[in-house]
């Protein structure tokens with residue numbers, strides 16, 4: 488699918504299978520989300536620019552490549568985005584962080600925004616928006632709208648599961664934002680849940696149901 492990268496690494500797929508299982512505990516789900524986020528982070532940052540730095544090894548001086556983590560912003564859509572954020576920050580500890588509070592109204596499936604914080608100079612940075620679920624796409628569209636309003640223009644979206652309906656909706660609103668996901672599932676049910684899916688990501692992470 489154009490503009491969508493499916494991260495099909497065997498370890499990602501294996502961990503995702505365990506996360507989907509209804510008997511996986513809250514603790515297990517959280518641990519797997521942290522682990523899988525590192526593998527997803529590896530793929531979403533695969534083509535990052537490197538700059539050269541002069542360093543000294545025990546033997547000699549050399550020019551060596553480094554990632555400028557400070558140029559990256561990980562933007563977490565609350566709540567469940569924080570599960571992905573945690574592991575990603577372990578790999579890129581110097582990345583800046585944005586928090587975007589959005590939940591979807593269970594009746595209307597429309598996004599309700601309640602918080603936004605981002606570094607001031609997001610226009611100069613690569614923003615990786617993270618949320619495990621792309622269902623209708625309404626929450627991630629609202630989050631990217633907000634980032635663009637503040638000047639961001641180099642944006643990627645990373646999730647764990649995407650529904651075809653959500654991909655279509657998201658790409659209609661933000662055709663410039665590439666999507667990275669571990670799987671594209673079958674469809675949304677009448678309540679807007681991804682099928683087969685993994686249930687409500689926030690509830691499974693935090694044990695709120």
Ligand SMILES: O=P(O)(O)OC[C@H]1O[C@H](OP(=O)(O)OP(=O)(O)O)[C@H](O)[C@@H]1O
Nearest residue numbers: 566567590591621622623624625626689
């Ligand atoms: O693509 P959409 O149809 O908008 O659905 C996806 C959103 O739903 C979930 O959050 P939820 O609304 O449950 O928020 P919460 O984690 O704060 O409970 C999920 O983490 C996404 O943010």
Ligand SMILES: O=c1cc[nH]c(=O)[nH]1
Nearest residue numbers: 622680681686687688
């Ligand atoms: O299946 C879904 C859809 C939206 N949000 C979730 O957490 N799960």
Ligand SMILES: [Mg+2]
Nearest residue numbers: 687688689690
């Ligand atoms: Mg939820």
